[in-house]
Amino acid sequence: MLKKILRVIFTIIGLMMGYLIGRAVVHTNYFVQLGYTTSNPIKTVLFLILSTLFFGIILFLLSPLINTIIIKIMDYIEKSAQKLPATEMLFGTAGAIVGLLISALFVNLLANIPVIGAMLAVFIALVMAILGAKIAIKKREELISLFSNIAIKKSTSNKDKKGKGDYNGHAKVLDTSVIIDGRIFDICQTGFIEGTLIIPNFVLEELRHIADSSDGLKRNRGRRGLDILNKIQKELNIEVQISEKDFPEIAEVDSKLLKLAQVLNGKVITNDYNLNKVAEFQGVPVLNINELANSVKPVVLPGEEMRIQIVKDGKESGQGVAYLDDGTMIVVEGGRKHIGETKDVLVTSVLQTAAGRMIFAKQKGEV
16 A cells, blocks of 8 residues: 555656656757747647656656665664664654754854855764764663652652651651562552651662663662652652661661661561561561552452362362462362363362462362
8 A cells, every 4th residue: 555655656746847847948948949939839738748747657667666665764764763772762862852952053153164064064963963862872871860860859859848857656668679669659549558658868879779780670670669759759649758867887778777767766668578577676667568468368268169260280280270360379179181261169278378378279069
């Protein structure tokens, strides 16, 4: 379809070119030398028709070749664009625009130079655009971190002035792991977290360090944490404050976190199992996201009937495995031969582990 449209377009362009060229020739001495005169309208019209048809036919015949070249160029650009990450394209475009704006400051002066002025101005503009794009792409990670940190500080600066340090025992101190995890945003959105969320400055520094890491996985985790903080600031009606308190004599971030919670008479929100145990030992109240997730999973009692789909085989011989919507694993005795099928089962026992809840079941009607 695209080839047909392009062929029609090029044919129309050829017809227009032929007409315009014919008109230009009619008003020249060369037209008179051919034995024609503008006083003879019939010959003039015939000449314009022949000129229009001639160039229209030429472009009609050449359009398949032109179409092939255009399509190859489009495919090359498309494949090259697909290989580039969206952030590189965005920052590259922004950098090129900035480069062009900078070049505009002195391009007008270059354009006034005789003969080579216009060419020099175009060359300088292209160089500045390319240079701006390259710099923006190379520095994109630093720019992302910079903008994220500015947004966090700007949105919390006003809140810090209202009642700095007065939390009435309701301060919730966030650690790095729970920010990166992201579920804290959903929990705050439900309204189950009350009081002020405290973001220690040393936790922010750790997030920035992770976001600037050369390791791709760590870098993405750090950026995710900064994105979660921005979402909490912008989308939730909950007070968030950055604490500038630091404890230079303490080296580890987790130890600083517990000390800050003690100073503020608050609680630590985490999903770190080891930090949870240390906090309990030191008498610091902890809200563990993983414990909350396990506690709100549906309660299942032995003897209850369930309808599930067996998706894979289990560790033991003959066992099949299914999952509830919340990720709870169900081990079905004799379910291996029914993989891919939906079966009615009876719960035989429920095992609660540190990793979560596991349900054991057997097929309904099985002796």
